[in-house]
Amino acid sequence: MKRKPxxxxxxxxxxxxxxxxxxxxxxxxESGKGIPFLSSASLHAVCPFGGVVSLYQLVTAGTFVQKIHESNLVLMLIVFASAIALGPLFCGWICPFGTFQEWISRIGRKLFKKRFNKFIPYKFDKYLRFSRYIILGLVIINTAISGKLMFANIDPYYALFQFWTGEVAISAFIILGIVTILSLFVERPFCKYMCPYGALLGLFNLIRLFPLRRNKGTCIDCGACSRACPMNIPVAVKGQVRDHQCISCYQCTSGDGNCPVPETLEFTMKKYPEVKNEN
Ligand code: SF4
Ligand code: SF4
Structure with missing residues (x-):
């Protein structure tokens, strides 16, 4: 049974x-019955991905993209600052669509037990994971050309939180349905293969100040970290993890996570001593 932080x-x-x-x-x-102490911002205003296209539009054309707000830029800067230090915390801790997929996956894990999240061979899967960068490129190019947030029509996050409004495109509902079904087989399929914002934040793993490090001197090679990783990263065979798919969820780590040995797998600047007979 996987432990959850x-x-x-x-x-x-x-x-x-x-x-x-x-x-x-x-x-x-909008109908004058809002809860006074709660923000009445539209969902677009609390979508940090809007900040990315907003920034692009602001720099290239000096205007904001339609339906995007200054609040997106503020959110984006906070998310980027945290990602420089700790990687994509937004994906692992904050994004409600990531949380939604995790909750659906609990059913999949019960149905398929150990086979869950292992249907696609790693050799093939690690290349498939680059598909989200293609989507990121297409969203930025199309948004720059049209001046509208092109992702909105296929955004399952928007479909999930606005399904009753009549504003959601049928294509977004279809993507939401596909992601929900896939989540029964694969953990976080949208994050792995489709999310343009996850693609962007994932790049911070390559430069983050606190990478995930495994102390090979104290590691007992039990493999619990690799088994716990929702993103199928083979943590147990790495010294330092700078994988672009890590979502900083802490499921693999010592302490609250699944590594049973204290101070063996941590997000840290500290370098562990080298082990002589390592591969
Ligand atoms: S490597 Fe660890 S922190 Fe990163 S996604 Fe996997 S389990 Fe989460
Ligand atoms: S869970 Fe901890 S002890 Fe087990 S292989 Fe991973 S780092 Fe080593």
Whole structure:
């Protein structure tokens, strides 16, 4: 049974509920019945990916993209600053659509037990994971050409939190349905193969100040870290993990995570001593 860093679970639940309430309150506020102490911003205003296309548009044309707000830029800067230090915390802790996929995956794990999240061979899968960079490129190019947030029509996050409004494109519902079904077989399929924002944040893993390091001197080679990783990263055979797919979820680490040996697998600047007979 995989252990879950319990603090992260609570952060995910609170943020999921908060985003859902903001989404509902936006509709209520328009009819004058909004909850006063809660933000009535539209879902676009609390989407940090909007900040990326906003920034592009602001730099290239000096204007904001339609339906995008200055708040996106603020959110984006906070997310980027944290990613420089700790990688894509946004993906592993905050994104409510990542949380949604994790919750669906709990059913898949019960159905398929050890086969869950292992249907696609790693050799093939590690190349398939680059598909999200193609989507990122297409979204940026199309948004720059049209001046509208092109991702909105296929955005399952928007479909999930606005399904009752009549504003959601049928294509977004189809993607939401596909992701929900895939989540029964694969952990976080949208994050792995489709999310343009995850693609961008994943790049911070290559330069982050606190990479994931494994102390080969104290590691007992049990493989629990690799088995716990939702993104199928082979942590147990690496000294330092700078994988572009890591979502900083802490499921693999010593302490709250699944590594049974204290101070053996940590996000740290500290370099562990080299082991002589290592590969
Ligand atoms: S390597 Fe560790 S922190 Fe990164 S995604 Fe895998 S389990 Fe989470
Ligand atoms: S879980 Fe910890 S002890 Fe086990 S292989 Fe991974 S780093 Fe080593």
């Amino acid at each position: 319990i603090f992260r679970v609570w952060v995910q639940i609170v943020l999921f509920v908060l985003i859902a309430l903001i989404a509902v309150n936006h509709g209520l506020a």
